[in-house]
Amino acid sequence: MGGFLSLAGTKPGISESQEVSQYETCKRQRMSFSISEEIPRLIPSLPDELSIQIIARLPRICYFNVRLVSQKWKKTVMSPELFKLRKELGTTEEWLYLLTKVEEDKLLWHALDPLSRKWQRLPRMPNIVYEEGSCKGSSALWMWNMLGPSAKIAEVIRGWLGQKNSFGQMPFCGCAIGAVDGCLYVIGGFSRASAMKCVWRFDPMQNAWSEVTAMSTGRAYSKTGILNNKLYVVGGVSRGRGGLSPLQSAEVFDPSTTTWSEIPSMPFSKAQVLPTAFLADMLKPIATGLTSYMGRLCVPQSLYSWPFFVDVGGEIYDPETNMWNEMPNGMGDGWPARQAGTKLSVVVDGELYAFDPSSSLDSGKIKVYDQKEDAWKVVIGKVPIYDFAGSESPYLLAGFHGKLHILTKDANHEIAVMRADLQDNSDSIPSSSTSVVAGSSDSLADSDSVVWKVIATRDFGSAELVSCQVIDI
Structure with missing residues (x-):
């Protein structure tokens, strides 16, 4: 009987040891299949396509923690595909990027998320690559004036008089700033009195700096602008045989090809019609x-x-x-x-604004350009500015969320970001389609229709404002 039961429970030709081995193999296969199904997925039980849709809808401020989940999550939140999807979904966010200068002339970058009002510290810029050089003659004074009062004129002049190449020790300064195609660019500048061609790019998706194709001309204190998703750099100063000289040249950077191309130089037409040769030689455009x-x-x-x-x-x-x-x-x-x-100026919702400082240290006006009348008109009668003596850039202008913003130091010497709001709409951050102001400029200038709301502050110690940019990704 027992033998009968034993024979009935055993398949012909398969021993008990073979059956156990086969069972274990199938079990391992099932476990292996289950693991292989789970590991590639960003979120268990969800296809990656759906998971990426979810991640693309998260606020950008969350990505700093999200990338710590796993290597795959990190790779996902740093991928260009994710940020392309954010554009398609309309979930991009405008962040303010602020460049400050601290003691010993070090440049530090910070990013502000206006929605969460949280600040993030950017990685330090790479070491500056420079060539040896020096300034001679009266151009040294001209260089000081371009550097601003923070260069400590007395110390510089004493060093210039006492040492031939003292200006060769001038710290890095005079770089231009631009933002295009979701990246931040730091362009040129002076290092040891040599105007540099170098260009550095910060990619917020990678949270890293890299050096890109250099300009054709070394320049410092140049001006930048964005047109058709290209970065234009014009003017500035460079080092010639007789010292520093202003530049009329201009060039454009295409981020899609990482190449520079020259465009026609600025004519400086009004500088060509000075009444005497003496003035033409003395006054530099x-x-x-x-x-x-x-x-x-x-x-x-x-x-x-x-x-x-x-x-x-x-x-x-x-x-x-x-x-x-x-x-x-x-x-x-x-x-x-x-x-x-x-x-200094900024365009918000197609309108060109500029800050007009007053003789007072605690106020100023905002003007808007009227294209039809070819005139600047006061649109905000008073701006609470604290113009601290010795500051290289006591205030900056920025435009994001469809509003005009001013960056300055407040009464406590903290850097404050202030937003221009209508009186009855000061408690909410507007959408990108909301105008910075409404109505006639005269009514706004003569009334309290516009109020300034502090949306963020930060104690950066002795840091000075240098420049700012807005990136929407």
Whole structure:
């Protein structure tokens, strides 16, 4: 009986040991299949296509922690495909990137998420590569004025008088900043009095810096603007045989090919009609600003002779004709100037704004350019600015979320980001389609229709404002 049962439970030709071995093999196969199914997936039980859709809808501020989940999550949140999907879904976010200068002239970058009001510290820029050089003669004074008061004039001049190559020890400064195609660019600058061609790029997706194709010309204190997803760099100063000299040249960077191309140089037409040869030799034309407006590059200009700046209008570059034309008189002559002749401006929802500082250290005005009347008009009558003495850039302008913003140091010496709001809409961050102001400029200038709301502050110690950019990814 027992033998009968034993024979009935055993398949012909298969021993008990073979059956156990086969069972274990099948079990391992099932386990292996289950593991292979789980490991590749970002979220268990969900296809990766659906998981990526979920990740693309997360706020960008979450990505710093998301990348710690696993190597696959890290690879996903750093992939260009994810950020392309965010554009398709309309979930991109505008972040403010702020460049500050701390003691010993070190440059540090910080990013602000305006929605969460959280700051992030960017990785340090790579070590600056420079060539040895020095400044001689009166151009040394001109260089100091371009560097700004933070360069400590007394120390510089004493060193210049006592040591032939003292300007060769000048720290890195004068770089230009731009943002295009979701990346941040740091362009040129002075290092040991040599104007550099180098260009560095910060990719927020990779959270890393890299060096890209250099410019054709070494330049410092140049101006940048974006047109048709290309980065334009114009003017600045470089080092010639007789010392420092202003540049009329301009070039454009295409991020899709990482190549630079030259465009026609600025004519500086008004500098060519000075009444005497003496003035033509003494007054040097320089570009004092740049704004991309109405599909063209608007470059206000000045004539410079240390320590004076004389406004002389400006010129406009049209990429369709590849030509420079003289700027309308009202636009160029009325463009408000910051300190040292620099003209700071920003475009918000197609309107060109500029800050007009007052003689007071705690106020100023915002002007908007009226294209039809070729005139600058006061649109905000008072801006709470604390213009601390000795600061290289006491304030900056930025436009994001469809609103005008000003960056400055507040009464506690903390860096504050302030937003211009309508009186009845000051508690909400507007959508990108909301205008910064509404109604006539006169009514806004003469009333309290616009209020300033502090959306973020940060104590950066003794850091000074240098520049800022907005990136939408």
